[in-house]
Structure formats: C-alpha cells, structure tokens
Amino acid sequence: MIKIDCCRDEWRSQLELLCNRPAYPPAAEKAAAEIIADVRTRGVEAICEYAEKFDHVKLDFDSMRISAEEIEAAEKQVSAKDKKAIRTACRQVQAFARETLPKNWKKKIRDGVVVGEQFNPLDRVGVYIPGGTAPLVSTVLHTAAIAKACGVKEIVAVTPAGGVHPETLFAMKCAGVTEVYRLGGIYGVAAITVGVPGIPKVQKLVGPGNAYVTAAKKLLYGEVAIDLVAGPSEILIIADKDANPEFVAADLLSQAEHGSGLEQAVLVSTDEKLFEAVEKACLRQKSQLSREEIIDRVWEKGVFFISVPDLDRAAEVANLYAPEHLEVQCEAPEKMLPKLKAAGAIFLGPWTPEPAGDFCAGPSHVLPTASSALRFNGLESAAFFRRTSIVKYTRNALKREVEIIERFGAMEKLDAHGMAGSVRFLGEK
Secondary structure, three states: OEEEEOOOOOHHHHHHHHHOOOOOOHHHHHHHHHHHHHHHHHOHHHHHHHHHHHHOOOOOHHHHEOOHHHHHHHHOOOOHHHHHHHHHHHHHHHHHHHHOOOOOEEEEEEOOEEEEEEEEEOOEEEEEOOOOOOOOHHHHHHHHHHHHHOOOOEEEEEOOOOOOOHHHHHHHHHHOOOEEEOOOHHHHHHHOOOOEOOEOOOOEEEOOOOHHHHHHHHHHEOOEEEOOOOOOOEEEEEEOOOOOHHHHHHHHHHHHOOOOOOOEEEEEEOOHHHHHHHHHHHHHHHOOOOOHHHHHHHHHHOEEEEEOOOHHHHHHHHHHHOOOEEEEEOOOHHHHHHHOOOOOEEEEOOOOOHHHHHHOOOOOOOOOOOOHHHOOOOOOHHHHEEEEEEEEEOHHHHHHHHHHHHHHHHHOOOHHHHHHHHHHHOOOO
C-alpha cells in the first residue's frame, strides 16, 4: 500500500505514479498484431491451433459454436436462486437501456429547412465475455442484454474455450445472444471481426477483456467499431471522517480481486484516522477471502491512500485520476456531484457499493479506465445504433442560402460544390 500526501502546494506532482497508467503493456499489442494477422491469413486452421495452444482444447469448425442443446443442458445445472438473480439483473439492465434509447427527431429550424436525426440499430454485434480467472456472468448482461434492448438482431458472443460456465450460458440465453463461440483471447476476437469463412463479421465489438484482448480491439478499430479501450479495473473512494471503514475496505478489495494484479484501489480522505482504520479492516477482510493471493499482488503496488486538506481537493484529485469507478462516502454526497467531472460511474453514499453497479443497478459496467474517462464514456444504448442526420430544404430556402454554398465552394477551391447549389437556379436573376 502506498501513501500520498496531497495537502501540500506541489500536490499534483505527487500523482504522477497514479495517473500515468497504461491500459495495457506494449508487448500485448505486438502479440495481438501477430495473432490477428495469422487468423486473417489462415482462418479456421489458425483459430483451432490457438485454442489448443492457449486454452488446451481441441476444436474444429463444427465444435467452435456452442449448440442450443448444450445451452439447454447448461440451464439445468443452474440453481433456482442463481436463475432468479440473473433474470432480475437482466431485467434491470434492460430497463435502464430502454430509458436511454436515442430517439428519432425532426424540426423546422428556419423557414424552409428541416433537420433531424434517425437512429437504426446495428445488425450484428460481437460481445467478448471474459472467463479466465473469474466467470463474468454479469458482463453478458451488461453487453448483450443492452444490445437486445436496442433491437440488435444478431448478437455474437465469444468466451474462452476452457470450460464455459453454465451460469454464463444461461445469462446468454436470457440476454438474447444468438450465437456463442468457445473462442477466447485475441484469436476469439479476431474470429468474429476479420471475416473467417463461416463466421460473418460483426459490425461492432464490445466488452472488457485482459490486456491482450484490449490491445486486439484497439488494433481492429476501424475495421470494426469498438466500445472503448479499457484496462485493468480501478476504484477511487472519496471519504470523510464519517465514513464506515468496514464499508470502504470492502469496496476497495472488491476491485483488487479481479485478477490481473494491475488493478488499482484508491482512497482519498481528509481524515488520517480513517486510513488506519481502513488498512486494518482491509487486512482482516482479505484474510477471509478466497482470492487473497490475488489481492496481495495489488495491495503492494496498486492500493493508494491519499490525504487531502478538504473535499474540494479530493474532487480535484478524482478529476485528475478520472477513475473507472468513483464512490463518494461522505456527508451529503450529492453536493459533491457538480465538482466531479470525469469518472466512468459515480456511486453515492454508504449504501451504494460499487458491485451494485457491476451486477444489477442498471447502467453498463463496461467503463473507461486508465484516465480515459477524461475522453470517453462507458457503454450505453447509443453505442448500438447508427446515427444518420436528416436534412431537407425547400426551393426558396436553398435560393436564400445558395450564395453561402457558392462562397464556401470558392474558398475551399471546390467548384463542383458551389455548382451543385447554383445549377439549380441557372437563368434566374
């Protein structure tokens, strides 16, 4: 655990170690480029080789896709309580998605000119569902279920081949996934994006993944649309003297346990006594957890306690760090909202633990990391639509503005642009 003092005048320089965090190491991009190129060249043959090399599973084209019968068999293995939790979370995630659907509109903005927007759902979307150190059942709902609520007809899921958990398959059924492939990592992402025979390309790829998946998504951007480049999970908690140290500790550990060892958990507080109490609570709580060894890797270099003189400075620290998850556990947390400018998601008050957002609150848990919340949003309903602007002029409206078109055509030395306006009024004074 690392302590940082942001009470002094030169406090910004103290945050360099914290804020300069890459989404993935350079080696990941090199490996991703090689595998993508190989899948592009050799197709199914390369995919099967990588499945055996990385996931120790022998596949052929027919066994790549998980059948409807396998999904039905998996459903029978899921407990009634787990089914209820999955269905409830799915319903709540989709309810939020429907509230945020983009809407078509048209408006007469000046005499003779109507403009607007039209939104059409994408036809075929790919979702990556991690399944390595933890079966992320919830990611199915926070990607595929949103796509379904948006009207996407074909939803293609890829997930690592080394044993797909029954709960994950049941969540896929609930979310409306139409195709499931037991293909993981870089080669799984490549399989649905570069155009392998028998697997039509998706138009967009969404969902979190490890460093290699993230690097692959970045390299494929342009050939396919993506949601964002997201690195290891992170949380920043702003807390004052009234915060419950047990709550704070539990929420910090919830992100440290993800598994890469590169996660970050940051506590920003005005109260030195709170740091001591939270540290003791973290050490006690993590000893009771099944992933203590994983948490220990993060505890040494990825847990930060930052002291600040007041909550205004706490907000400044949070805005510079731009966390994936930002919790506010202080008196009147809503009053902090106007000061908080950059975060993937904000969780207000002691009764809003970040895992509520991971699982069942409603907004997608696919969020920007590594300070990219300064530039990008998390996954939202609009991401599953094509937006088209609509423009309609009457004759009189065009005549009124044709000189503007001509002048811009002349300024930009694009004569045909100007002529496209003026030709409609040739012979008129």
